[in-house]
Amino acid sequence: MAGSVIILTGAGISAESGVDTFRDKNGIWSRYDLREVATPEGFTANPALVHAFYNDRRSQLPRVEPNAAHFALAELECLHRGSVLVVTQNIDDLHERAGSKNLIHMHGELAKALCARCGARHEWRGPLSTDLSCPGCGIPGALRPDVVWFGEMPYHMDRIYEALSTCDLFLSIGTSGSVYPAAQFVEEAARAGARTVELNLEPSENVYSFDEAVHGPASKIVPAYVNRILSGGTEV
Numbered sequence: 301m302a303g304s305v306i307i308l309t310g311a312g313i314s315a316e317s318g319v320d321t322f323r324d325k326n327g328i329w330s331r332y333d334l335r336e337v338a339t340p341e342g343f344t345a346n347p348a349l350v351h352a353f354y355n356d357r358r359s360q361l362p363r364v365e366p367n368a369a370h371f372a373l374a375e376l377e378c379l380h381r382g383s384v385l386v387v388t389q390n391i392d393d394l395h396e397r398a399g400s401k402n403l404i405h406m407h408g409e410l411a412k413a414l415c416a417r418c419g420a421r422h423e424w425r426g427p428l429s430t431d432l433s434c435p436g437c438g439i440p441g442a443l444r445p446d447v448v449w450f451g452e453m454p455y456h457m458d459r460i461y462e463a464l465s466t467c468d469l470f471l472s473i474g475t476s477g478s479v480y481p482a483a484q485f486v487e488e489a490a491r492a493g494a495r496t497v498e499l500n501l502e503p504s505e506n507v508y509s510f511d512e513a514v515h516g517p518a519s520k521i522v523p524a525y526v527n528r529i530l531s532g533g534t535e536v
């Protein structure tokens with residue numbers, strides 16, 4: 301069957317690539333106060349601190365590589381006869397670098413800058429600061445990381461809900477299920493009649509919302525599950 305597959309990913313899919321997760325032991329939110337570095341109010345109060353937080357994470361991108369889980373999702377998109385859409389909460393670029401094309405970054409992208417004055421988005425691999433001017437409008441000090449902060453609306457929600465309303469298989473990979481609206485996508489998919497599967501290191505906060513759960517490291521369980529789909533072991 302050439303059914304449509306939607307795959308939600310979170311920080312756990314990038315963990316084995318060396319990218320820190322948020323809520324695991326020693327995770328990012330155990331080291332930083334998210335109100336100071338991941339909210340509009342935090343940016344207004346101390347833009348230099350917020351730029352330093354994201355500059356540090358952006359500078360790590362060239363030092364990390366996609367892992368087998370990222371490559372398995374790109375292979376699924378390439379070989380599955382139906383549609384495959386990856387909706388990632390991650391702001392790293394590992395899905396693209398593994399070859400995924402049909403991809404939505406609902407929380408934005410570390411390698412992009414957004415001008416708060418003119419709304420232009422720019423590919424940005426280096427450090428950001430308030431000293432810099434927007435390459436579009438030329439206004440100094442208006443560039444911010446193109447990242448969705450707590451209290452802001454995630455990107456492309458209409459397209460995501462539209463896809464959820466017609467999907468046949470929903471996979472949730474490497475996410476704690478603790479942040480909305482992403483944590484609620486499983487219910488949307490189930491309402492549409494999709495089969496829902498959690499692939500995570502350990503049971504997430506909403507594991508009981510899924511038809512099936514497979515627990516283990518993403519680099520092992522995701523390629524195995526993709527092979528199961530491609531060999532017809534999972535109806536989709």
Ligand code: APR
Nearest residue numbers: 310311312315321322323389474475476479500501517518
């Ligand atoms: N393989 C699979 N899953 C893993 C692995 C691994 N190697 N390592 C960790 N995990 C799982 C953890 O068990 C946890 O359930 O990944 C999940 C990571 O959860 P979080 O750190 O909460 O990250 P995430 O769910 O992506 O957070 C959602 O919160 O802070 C915001 O915007 C941020 O996008 C982020 C959102």
